[in-house]
Every structure is written in structure tokens, then in C-alpha cells.
Amino acid sequence: MLLQRLFAPRLARSQGRALYDAAAFQARRPEFYRDLGAADTVEGRFELYSLHVALLLIRLKGQGQIAAATAQDLFDVYVRALDDALRELGVSDVKVGRKMRGLGEAFYGRLKAYEEAIARLPDDAELKALLRRTALEERQGPRPEPLAGYVARAAAALSDQTLEDLLAGRVIWPQVMAEQAHG
Numbered sequence: 001m002l003l004q005r006l007f008a009p010r011l012a013r014s015q016g017r018a019l020y021d022a023a024a025f026q027a028r029r030p031e032f033y034r035d036l037g038a039a040d041t042v043e044g045r046f047e048l049y050s051l052h053v054a055l056l057l058i059r060l061k062g063q064g065q066i067a068a069a070t071a072q073d074l075f076d077v078y079v080r081a082l083d084d085a086l087r088e089l090g091v092s093d094v095k096v097g098r099k100m101r102g103l104g105e106a107f108y109g110r111l112k113a114y115e116e117a118i119a120r121l122p123d124d125a126e127l128k129a130l131l132r133r134t135a136l137e138e139r140q141g142p143r144p145e146p147l148a149g150y151v152a153r154a155a156a157a158l159s160d161q162t163l164e165d166l167l168a169g170r171v172i173w174p175q176v177m178a179e180q181a182h183g
Helices: 002-027 030-034 042-060 065-088 093-119 125-133 145-160 163-167 178-182
Strands: none
Touching: 002 042, 002 065, 042 065, 042 093, 042 145, 042 163, 065 093, 065 163, 093 125, 093 145, 125 145
């Protein structure tokens, strides 16, 4: 017990980083943008990164102290990555803080909305509306059904994975299944 408490912060940092890397890798999959209609813009990519981080945070919620510490570290890594991205886009140091505050508020709003929408599955009306507003950027053309189907499969897949695997950074995301986007 004592050893677990001593090593929990370091372990959570590496676990949070591994989970962030898994979320970022999945969010970069070209099928989301090419086939499912996610906007291939800075905002659209923010939405897909946020979605995958939110899915992991939802899964870790209520799973004990180590999971909570890992979830916090996942969030911290995500925030640092956003900060780095803003700076790479040329946002001045003076404006980064204000932009980060806005992005943090946007993320917490999305996290709450995703959690509520996922809790209502298999009724996906709320999830489809959320995805249309966020990842699809209210554009005409892309239908929210394929992306909503992916989110539902991802939430189920994460639920089926053991906490031990997730805390070790082993995340198995479902296939994006681009062929459903054209049906």
C-alpha cells in the first residue's frame, strides 16, 4: 500500500501520457476526415482530439484513485499539447492564456455533453446533434450517423477493456469503418 502511494504519481504520469498518445494517434486517422466528414481544420482536429480524450476520461471516471490520477494526468498532457499547438500556430504568449482558458471551457463543456449523450445510448439523437455542432462544424453534406456509430462503438470497446490494460496504456479503438459513411 505504501509503495503504491509512493509510485502512483509517477505511474499516473506515464499512464496519462500513454493514453494521450493513444487518443492522439486515433484522432489523426485520415478516415475521420476523408470518409466520416470530420472537418479537416484546426477546429475539426481539436474536436477529434477532444472526443478521444473525453472517451478515455469517461471510461476512467469512478474507477479508483489510480484511475483518477491517470485521468488528471491525461488531461494535463492534453492541455500541454494544446498550449504547444497554439504556440506553433503563432499565437503570442500574451494571448495563449486567454485562448487556453477558452479551450479549457470548451473541453469541459464537450466532456459533459459527451458523457450525457453516451449515457443515453442506444438513443443517439443527442450524440448526433453534438457531433454535427462540433466535429462536423454544422457543414452541409456530412451526415452525423457514421461518426455517432463510431463513438458508440468506441465507448463500448473502452467499457469492455480492462482497467488494467487501459492504465498500462493499451487502448484498442474500434475500426473507423469508413464504408458506413456512404450508405
